Amino acid sequence: MKTDEAIRNIYAEREKFIIIGLTGRTGAGCTTVSNILGAEEFSKLNLREPKTTDFEKNEQRKYQIVYNYIKQHWNPFFRISMTDIIFSFIIQAKYDELFKELVSIVGKDSSDKIKSELEDQNKNIASDYSELNKQITSLYSDNEDLDRTNQVGLKLAYEMITNLSNLQNQFRDVMNNNICFVENEKEKKIPVSTFAHCLQEFGNRIRSHGNIFSNNEFSGKHMFAIAKRANDFIKAVQAHNKEKSNPTFICLDAIRNPYEATFFQDRYSSFYLVAVSTDDEERVKRLGEKLSREQIKALDNKEYPKKLKDDKKFTNQDIGACVQLADIYLYNPYEPTKEKYFVTESVIKYITLIKHPGLITPTSVERCMQIAYNAKLNSGCLSRQVGAVITDSHFSIKAVGWNSVAEGQVPCNLRNAENYLINKDRDSFSTFEIEDKEFVEHMHKKYKDRINLPTLKGRLCSYCFKDEYEEITGQKNQVHTRSLHAEENAFLQIVKYGGEGIQGGKLFTSASSCVLCSKKAFQLGIRDIYYIDPYPDIATSHILSFGKDKSQCPQCHLFYGAIGRAYTCLYTQRIAIKDELSCLYQSSDIT
Secondary structure (H helix, E strand, C coil): CCHHHHHHHHCCHHHCEEEEEEECCCCCCHHHHHHHHCCCCHHHCCCCCCCCCCCCCHHHHHHHHHHHHHHHHCCCCEEEEHHHHHHHHHCCCCHHHHHHHHHHHHCHHHHHHHHHHHHHHCCCHHHHHHHHHHHHHHHCCCCCCCCCCCHHHHHHHHHHHHHHHHHHHHHHHHHCCCEEEEECCCCCEEEEEHHHHHHHHHHHHHHHHCCCCCCCCCCCCCCCHHHHHHHHHHHHHHHHHHHCCCCEEEEEECCCCHHHHHHHHHHCCCEEEEEEECCHHHHHHHHCCCCCHHHHHHHHHHHCCCCCCCCHHHHCCCHHHHHHHCCEEEECCCCCCCCCHHHHHHHHHHHHHHHCCCCCCCCHHHHHHHHHHHHHCCCCCCCCCCEEEEECCCCCEEEEEECECCCCCCCHHHCCHHHHHHCCCCCCCCHHHHHCHHHHHHHHHHHCCCCCCHHHCCCCCCCCHHHHHHHHHCCCCHHHCCCECHHHHHHHHHHHCCCCCCCCCEEEECCCCCHHHHHHHHHHCCCEEEECCCCCCCHHHHHHCCCCCHHHCCEEEECCEECCHHHHHHHCCCCCHHHHHHHHHHCCCCC
């Protein structure tokens, strides 16, 4: 019986088409992961031979399973960088038009100098640029979308990918030889990478109005322009491979806008957003080899903004928001050698699970963080949903929490400003909100016209009390928030229901603990804190590492693993292992 063929069919789609999207801060290791995924052969991967005896823990046994499987199923990934996609929009402008636009970003002197140096290094730069300009404008002559029924166009798009990258590298080398200045918060001019700065600005403009020119306004129609074009190039690669009967494995590098990430998550079940992280001290050390402290801070403010407003929410980079959307987290720690064994082993683990779900089981850390991830969805906070789990030292769960109001109160996402203005809905609003004359006057003035806006289209007109109160008083203070923090809520559940102590236990949070929650964790004797996204706070250096006996300080660990839909998808067996092996045995010569 050909039952082995049936088994192959179960996993066939996963052996044909996978897209890995990479996100992460500069210096975290996205390029490292991209290079790992691009390895032409399994033998080119830096992997340690798995143990076959004297195992110290089950994770070593899992590694042996992963190693043996991926050795038989490795395929290199084709790299498409989002910077290449942005550059494809740049070359849609005529050669001279591009340098006019550079004037608006870096000034006339720098623009003229860049143009001169490019022509000195490559006498044919203008003609090379013009040739690509003709090709890209022929592909996108009428609108933003590539005609995917046009096989000639798909072939041209595939051939352009390498040419785009080569021309982009010439621009990068020359532009980075020239100094570009940006102002920091103190209005001090900081030198930054000219190429990166210009590319970021052009990317913002493309998402704003579909091209690199500065004399247009945000329309809301082009926020997916870069993602759509990246998708066109994915289709071009897929068409090329299909013609040759090859599978398509694509690494989409440097996703830095959250809506571009969700664009692919919504369209492809085979797309996984992978966030690459490292300890911030290590990241700064890596960047410090080329950049000053001020330059690193300017880069962080650009990539990891504290708060974006208005149209910038849709057009600008926001790696923090991308990290929160990730399906898989990879940790790229400092390693004394260049082989990068740790992150390489993590990469092959998740590629193996994408190809063959359920081959191994999750780690204890993944299991607990997945519960924290699920818990955050109960949060009624209008700003950010956070979940937390507390376990004992053996990962046995003792409490679950999420950021929300105290039990019996109405969460913010269910409070309607329209009800407040009409009848006060006394069960939903506090005595202060109902009786304080200044607050009532403020709410009527601000929300009277908002509640009937046609753009709401049935959405609840919620409001954040902290924001409104601080707007009235002009004072900022986290104490004004209505919600408990997720960690705080989890701690209180133990007290509320008379649970046991958690001395030496572990805390899992889908963000990272602020100063207030860190103090509570320290006091309660939490030994390990696992977190996903660094909170803009001084908790680690100010609270968690303080004290004469450092062995009593909680240890902080960046989470790495699968989460959310990826956790379920990658660890759910498509067929019971016993049945799968039985089918494979039946198709062999063994009787």
